[in-house]
Amino acid sequence: MELFAEQALLPDGWHRNVRINVSSDGCFESIIPDARMSASSERKAIVVPSQLSLHSHAFQRGMAGLAESRQNPADTFWTWRRLMYQLAHRISPEQMQDIASYLYMEMLTAGYTQVAEFHYLHHAPGGATYGQVAEMSLRVGEAAQSVGIGLTLLPTLYERGGFDGRPLQEAQERFATTPELIGRIISETRSAWGEMPLLSVGLGLHSLRAVDLRTTSDLLSAQTGSVHIHVAEQQKEVEECVASVGARPVEYLLAQTDVDERWCLVHATHLSASEVAAMARSGAVAGLCPITEANLGDGLFPLVPYVNDGGRFGIGSDSNVLISPWEELRTLEYGQRLFTQTRCAALPVATLGSTGGWLYRQVLDGGRQACGLESWGLLAGARADLCVLDEDLLPLPYLQDDAVLDAAIFGSRQPPVKDVLCGGQWRVRDGRHVNHDAVTAAFRRTVRTLLDL
Numbered sequence: 001m002e003l004f005a006e007q008a009l010l011p012d013g014w015h016r017n018v019r020i021n022v023s024s025d026g027c028f029e030s031i032i033p034d035a036r037m038s039a040s041s042e043r044k045a046i047v048v049p050s051q052l053s054l055h056s057h058a059f060q061r062g063m064a065g066l067a068e069s070r071q072n073p074a075d076t077f078w079t080w081r082r083l084m085y086q087l088a089h090r091i092s093p094e095q096m097q098d099i100a101s102y103l104y105m106e107m108l109t110a111g112y113t114q115v116a117e118f119h120y121l122h123h124a125p126g127g128a129t130y131g132q133v134a135e136m137s138l139r140v141g142e143a144a145q146s147v148g149i150g151l152t153l154l155p156t157l158y159e160r161g162g163f164d165g166r167p168l169q170e171a172q173e174r175f176a177t178t179p180e181l182i183g184r185i186i187s188e189t190r191s192a193w194g195e196m197p198l199l200s201v202g203l204g205l206h207s208l209r210a211v212d213l214r215t216t217s218d219l220l221s222a223q224t225g226s227v228h229i230h231v232a233e234q235q236k237e238v239e240e241c242v243a244s245v246g247a248r249p250v251e252y253l254l255a256q257t258d259v260d261e262r263w264c265l266v267h268a269t270h271l272s273a274s275e276v277a278a279m280a281r282s283g284a285v286a287g288l289c290p291i292t293e294a295n296l297g298d299g300l301f302p303l304v305p306y307v308n309d310g311g312r313f314g315i316g317s318d319s320n321v322l323i324s325p326w327e328e329l330r331t332l333e334y335g336q337r338l339f340t341q342t343r344c345a346a347l348p349v350a351t352l353g354s355t356g357g358w359l360y361r362q363v364l365d366g367g368r369q370a371c372g373l374e375s376w377g378l379l380a381g382a383r384a385d386l387c388v389l390d391e392d393l394l395p396l397p398y399l400q401d402d403a404v405l406d407a408a409i410f411g412s413r414q415p416p417v418k419d420v421l422c423g424g425q426w427r428v429r430d431g432r433h434v435n436h437d438a439v440t441a442a443f444r445r446t447v448r449t450l451l452d453l
């Protein structure tokens with residue numbers, strides 16, 4: 001396959017007249033700027049690297065918009081969690097696959113071609129293991145494979161109900177795992193997927209409240225892929241952590257474990273100044289989920305000091321209440337502007353230029369690192385993933401270079417995405433997934449039954 005882009009964002013910046021060749025193994029064979037168009041080329045106006053959602057709970061897509069009515073005067077994250085648990089309690093493996101397929105199709109249509117699925121729903125209702133212990137994980141892989149998105153599955157350890165070691169509640173029994181069981185799920189999944197080019201496996205630790213770090217050293221040392229953990233998302237969690245171990249969550253995590261580039265600290269919303277600096281120094285990625293964090297009222301991540309300390313970050317769709325990498329970046333930047341009462345707030349102090357362009361590139365690299373991928377973007381040898389933008393959905397015509405990304409992030413009402421290539425195959429054409437109708441019909445049937453609509 002050969003494409004010809006009038007303008008394309010390459011690792012060293014924007015170029016004109018770029019010839020893009022895709023080899024039969026689904027990777028880029030060559031990317032040549034200032035080239036001539038050949039007779040076999042398909043012409044595209046604007047081509048950018050596709051994005052990565054570094055944090056997702058696929059099943060939560062089944063409750064998008066259902067948790068927005070106030071149930072008591074002090075509605076919080078914790079009341080949202082009760083509703084989420086009701087859904088987690090009921091969902092079957094088939095329903096999981098239908099919902100994940102639909103969600104991943106939405107991700108592709110919005111411009112994501114890789115997702116890290118933070119997966120802790122392992123067992124049957126009641127807590128019994130399935131005949132195949134990795135059943136739910138394999139269903140998530142089936143979903144990704146069927147719609148054609150890259151997946152980093154993170155089988156997630158969930159051991160206890162709180163910092164004090166209290167047992168899991170009934171609603172959490174489908175999550176209950178030991179390090180040994182997670183090790184088994186990881187190895188079953190790895191051997192089932194073999195060399196499938198879109199599917200890979202890392203490790204999730206649910207949170208410091210649900211995992212005792214002292215139990216994880218064997219699991220961590222056996223693990224070569226990425227390691228993700230929810231941390232410091234809620235003030236209550238910070239207070240409980242301080243009361244229990246005498247340190248704040250990120251402070252404690254960094255002291256107890258060798259946190260490095262393999263790690264993704266999801267949310268990390270509530271940080272002291274010294275935690276900001278230490279986390280940036282660790283080389284870990286901050287997994288920011290701006291739409292979900294706003295939706296749940298988590299608080300604002302201290303992005304300004306963090307980027308000035310050289311911290312890395314990426315974006316995740318998390319609760320999947322709304323799928324758009326463009327809106328994640330807009331929400332991220334607007335939160336910082338409102339908080340700091342400045343404009344172009346996310347840029348490090350000495351950096352001038354496009355906010356959208358800078359943010360887009362930062363989260364490409366943070367997402368790549370957090371998903372455990374070696375290369376990403378428009379370069380020879382990388383998996384052939386890209387997004388063709390739809391000029392008609394941008395707010396102005398004739399845009400060039402980073403002005404395209406600024407307009408796409410801050411001025412477009414919907415993801416300005418026309419075509420999406422993942423693993424060398426077109427998954428989205430003219431704004432529609434190639435298998436849209438069948439995936440949508442299955443999702444609608446499943447949601448009707450699951451939610452009793």
Ligand SMILES: [Zn+2]
Pocket residue numbers: 055057118230266318
């Ligand atoms: Zn999460």
